[in-house]
Amino acid sequence: MIPRFNRVRRWVYGCAEAFLLSAAALLLCVGAARAQQPRVPYVPTPQEVVDRMLQMAKVSANDYLIDLGSGDGRIVVTAAKTLGTRGFGVDINPVRVSEAMENAQKAGVTDKAAFYQRDLFQTDLSQASVITMYLLPRVNMELRPKLLDLKPGTRIVSHDFSMDEWKPDAFAQMYVKEKYGNSGGQSDVFLWVVPAKTPGSWRWELAAGGKGAKPLTYTVTLAQTFQMVTGNVSVTGRTAPLQNVKLTGTEISFSFTVDSGTGPVRHEFKGRVEGDSIIGSASLSGSRTQGQYEWNAARGVQNKTSQQDR
Numbered sequence: 001m002i003p004r005f006n007r008v009r010r011w012v013y014g015c016a017e018a019f020l021l022s023a024a025a026l027l028l029c030v031g032a033a034r035a036q037q038p039r040v041p042y043v044p045t046p047q048e049v050v051d052r053m054l055q056m057a058k059v060s061a062n063d064y065l066i067d068l069g070s071g072d073g074r075i076v077v078t079a080a081k082t083l084g085t086r087g088f089g090v091d092i093n094p095v096r097v098s099e100a101m102e103n104a105q106k107a108g109v110t111d112k113a114a115f116y117q118r119d120l121f122q123t124d125l126s127q128a129s130v131i132t133m134y135l136l137p138r139v140n141m142e143l144r145p146k147l148l149d150l151k152p153g154t155r156i157v158s159h160d161f162s163m164d165e166w167k168p169d170a171f172a173q174m175y176v177k178e179k180y181g182n183s184g185g186q187s188d189v190f191l192w193v194v195p196a197k198t199p200g201s202w203r204w205e206l207a208a209g210g211k212g213a214k215p216l217t218y219t220v221t222l223a224q225t226f227q228m229v230t231g232n233v234s235v236t237g238r239t240a241p242l243q244n245v246k247l248t249g250t251e252i253s254f255s256f257t258v259d260s261g262t263g264p265v266r267h268e269f270k271g272r273v274e275g276d277s278i279i280g281s282a283s284l285s286g287s288r289t290q291g292q293y294e295w296n297a298a299r300g301v302q303n304k305t306s307q308q309d310r
């Protein structure tokens with residue numbers, strides 16, 4: 001026989017537990033419903049802007065394209081049909097996904113173009129060499145850290161919306177006859193190339209003084225914000241600022257002039273960043289030093305603090 005006091009206490013605990021479970025279930029339902037809400041309304045990109053986006057990103061049959069919020073699938077379908085590009089689109093709205101699948105079917109590209117009902121924030125983008133999107137500024141900003149972490153060289157094209165301080169590598173503005181239904185308007189197209197991560201110090205040697213000359217050791221220290229890179233070079237105890245630094249994806253180039261004992265020598269470097277190496281060529285010109293050289297730089301200490309935002 002359970003004493004009356006214990007029975008009441010059990011009943012109260014039971015009620016409290018049931019209330020907490022119901023509240024937790026309600027919160028989960030609200031959260032799930034929110035996650036399924038489209039964050040961006042459906043407005044299709046006019047076909048001429050789709051064509052321009054693909055052209056600006058130099059999309060080809062070798063690319064893998066992912067459209068984030070794919071609507072009726074026009075970007076993925078156009079790339080598959082006209083360029084032979086493989087890829088997929090994701091949309092949170094099942095009606096849009098069905099439309100896109102139908103359009104892929106009509107265009108005869110179901111072997112190249114797929115569509116999934118999925119939240120774009122839950123989508124694995126690692127396969128992409130090109131990302132396309134027509135979203136909203138705050139959604140672009142939310143995606144930005146994930147996009148910056150994609151494979152260097154991945155191209156991202158956005159219709160109409162920027163990514164604030166991450167300035168585009170190319171930009172186009174066009175007038176379209178039919179933008180929203182029947183009325184015309186202006187469309188902006190932004191292109192970014194995910195930059196390689198270059199901050200820190202890099203070292204290499206060049207035997208620039210001709211046959212038998214002692215190789216000189218160069219040390220360059222780079223700081224980077226998005227694709228903007230600045231730095232200094234140090235060689236034979238002299239330092240100089242880097243000039244004309246350009247980083248597009250994995251392609252880097254810069255120049256500087258130093259006097260390493262035989263008069264001022266103009267140095268021009270261009271190469272490809274491959275992880276902790278840069279492989280490319282150097283061109284030197286001075287009164288007593290002229291020539292083209294192979295350039296192989298190795299990363300020393302990586303300066304994590306000067307990396308772009310995450």
Ligand SMILES: C[S@@+](CC[C@H](N)C(=O)[O-])C[C@H]1O[C@@H](n2cnc3c(N)ncnc32)[C@H](O)[C@@H]1O
Pocket residue numbers: 037038039040041042043044045067068069070071072073074075090091092093096118119120121133134135159
């Ligand atoms: C402006 S439309 C762009 C459609 C297509 N990309 C185009 O350019 O024609 C945005 C699309 O994003 C979808 N969308 C909104 N929020 C989403 C999310 N969280 N995940 C996936 N798709 C989403 C909408 O359903 C809509 O179809």
